[in-house]
Amino acid sequence: MPVERNRVVVRVPATTANMGPGFDCIGMALGIFNELIVERSDAFAMEIIGEGQAELPRDASNLASYQALSLALRPRSGLLARSTTPTLSYVLKNAIPFARGLGSSSAAIVAGLLAGLTLAGHELSVQQDEELLNIAADLEGHPDNVAPCIYGGLQIGVHTGRRWMSTRVSVPHGLQAVLFVPDTPMETATARAVLLPTIQRSEAVFNIGRAAMLVHAFNTGRLDKLQEATRDALHQPQRSGIMPVLFPVIDAAIAAGAHGAFLSGAGSTILALTSGRRGDVYVQRSDERKEKEVSDAMLAAARAHNMPGKIYVTHPVELGAHVVSVEPADASNSQSV
Ligand SMILES: Nc1ncnc2c1ncn2[C@@H]1O[C@H](COP(=O)(O)OP(=O)(O)O)[C@@H](O)[C@H]1O
Numbered sequence: 001m002p003v004e005r006n007r008v009v010v011r012v013p014a015t016t017a018n019m020g021p022g023f024d025c026i027g028m029a030l031g032i033f034n035e036l037i038v039e040r041s042d043a044f045a046m047e048i049i050g051e052g053q054a055e056l057p058r059d060a061s062n063l064a065s066y067q068a069l070s071l072a073l074r075p076r077s078g079l080l081a082r083s084t085t086p087t088l089s090y091v092l093k094n095a096i097p098f099a100r101g102l103g104s105s106s107a108a109i110v111a112g113l114l115a116g117l118t119l120a121g122h123e124l125s126v127q128q129d130e131e132l133l134n135i136a137a138d139l140e141g142h143p144d145n146v147a148p149c150i151y152g153g154l155q156i157g158v159h160t161g162r163r164w165m166s167t168r169v170s171v172p173h174g175l176q177a178v179l180f181v182p183d184t185p186m187e188t189a190t191a192r193a194v195l196l197p198t199i200q201r202s203e204a205v206f207n208i209g210r211a212a213m214l215v216h217a218f219n220t221g222r223l224d225k226l227q228e229a230t231r232d233a234l235h236q237p238q239r240s241g242i243m244p245v246l247f248p249v250i251d252a253a254i255a256a257g258a259h260g261a262f263l264s265g266a267g268s269t270i271l272a273l274t275s276g277r278r279g280d281v282y283v284q285r286s287d288e289r290k291e292k293e294v295s296d297a298m299l300a301a302a303r304a305h306n307m308p309g310k311i312y313v314t315h316p317v318e319l320g321a322h323v324v325s326v327e328p329a330d331a332s333n334s335q336s337v
């Protein structure tokens, strides 16, 4: 019997998609989280705190809006169709920079879906048909942000012709992610518009080998393979035309000791992977830690191209979207999906 709720708090992670060669397929969750609070209310209200508070829409066009997401669910499975959509109020506590290639739109979609489903008391299968993934990926159009956002960790997402499916890849302990986040946003739609509709066979071969090598490097902890494994021929060269800072920042990060570096999602963030040579970051020797050198090098290269921005140092996370609390509470009021 579904248990309806009056209030729910959910948390969702940032994600880095593509990771070089895995265009539209590979993505990883990062330790930057947005929190969404949704409550049944007499009147619609939306408060945005943090990233995007001045820019993001405060109406039903906001991707976290339950009303919009519940409408999206109706034709699919009849979920929520029987009840009228309730009036809700929202508080978005955003730490994920938006329109910077860190999956803020996917985070909003997944958070809205999870909050809406929790309020309505509906459950979706996560393990077999991966219903939540399928709804979210249909809304986003590609699975490489929504899959790691839902499940955490590093995920490979593919479409079988019938449905989306995902596979988890293990992530070596102690890996750090140094992000250069430009002050200038890059809408994903803009960065997709520069891509050609067809590719050369040589470009496909280039990426197939490296995507396989990337997964192998993560599975085995062979971080020395990442420099080659994060190279790409399908989107980075094309996108560097509208982001001239891309390759200079990647080259600077690698010269400073990063294992590999790539455009995060559709940009504008550039991400470098560091450390992780042995064990946990807390037991690494200082000469194995490269975040400071890599950060400085990325900032200097960006500055040389008149591209101001900020550095975030974070790490991959295995925790995906989860319910933090519900009201009224019950015995299982904290669950990971
Ligand atoms: N709650 C939301 N959080 C983030 N973006 C949103 C939200 N609601 C609507 N949007 C729209 O989605 C855009 C961000 O999506 P996108 O361009 O794919 O970048 P990102 O790489 O951050 O996902 C914003 O510029 C905004 O127009």
Ligand SMILES: N[C@@H](CCOP(=O)(O)O)C(=O)O
Pocket (backbone or CB within 6 Å): 015, 017, 018, 023, 024, 025, 100, 101, 102, 103, 104, 105, 142, 144, 145, 188, 191, 192, 235, 264, 265, 266, 267
């Ligand atoms: N595969 C997509 C990924 C977009 O990620 P985002 O974080 O920029 O929304 C693409 O490269 O277009």
